[in-house]
Amino acid sequence: MQKKNRIIDIFPMLLFLVFTLSALGIVTFSVQIYRNIVERAEGRFNTETASAYISEKFRNHDQDGSIKVSDYKGNQAISIEETVKDVPFITYIYVYDGYLRELYSETGRVDALSASDGNEILPMEMMNISKISDRLLRVEFTDKEGKMAETYLSLKSKEKPQTTEEATGEEP
Numbered sequence: 001m002q003k004k005n006r007i008i009d010i011f012p013m014l015l016f017l018v019f020t021l022s023a024l025g026i027v028t029f030s031v032q033i034y035r036n037i038v039e040r041a042e043g044r045f046n047t048e049t050a051s052a053y054i055s056e057k058f059r060n061h062d063q064d065g066s067i068k069v070s071d072y073k074g075n076q077a078i079s080i081e082e083t084v085k086d087v088p089f090i091t092y093i094y095v096y097d098g099y100l101r102e103l104y105s106e107t108g109r110v111d112a113l114s115a116s117d118g119n120e121i122l123p124m125e126m127m128n129i130s131k132i133s134d135r136l137l138r139v140e141f142t143d144k145e146g147k148m149a150e151t152y153l154s155l156k157s158k159e160k161p162q163t164t165e166e167a168t169g170e171e172p
Contacts, residue, residue: 046122047141047149050100053121054078054093054139058153061091067155069129069137072103073115076129078139081107092118098144100124 061067061080070079070092077094088107094115095101101118103110126142132152140150 044147044149046124046143047147050122050124050127050141051139051149051151055151055153057093062156069131075115076127078129094118095124095127098123098125100127
């Protein structure tokens, strides 16, 4: 009879121990899954955000020939031209000194600025822009950890035809 009482006394403690160890195992497993998800999300944050950023710039400024692939101070860039209250402005989006940067200036004053004057948007190691066709661009981003993302951008508007003066570089 005493042996039976011991089993009855020990069984709830064993059951509680099994339940506690199971709960601890599930919590530990859940924490590991959460860490993996957060690491993956953080790893893609810069490149995915850069892709979204540049896509939004395209959508907002896609007008007759306002978006071009260009060079700014030796860095491959996307230039966006616009006129605000009859004053021409230009925006350059480029990678310089480990950052995706945006430089917004009046068109006539942009030569006085340097590549380091652009606002730092995100840490980024490289941006490569390829013209797939007349209306399709591929933009590839590489962050500081070497992770890559790419986005394809389709120009909806037509490019402005160059005037003879623009093509030759002569003043009108």
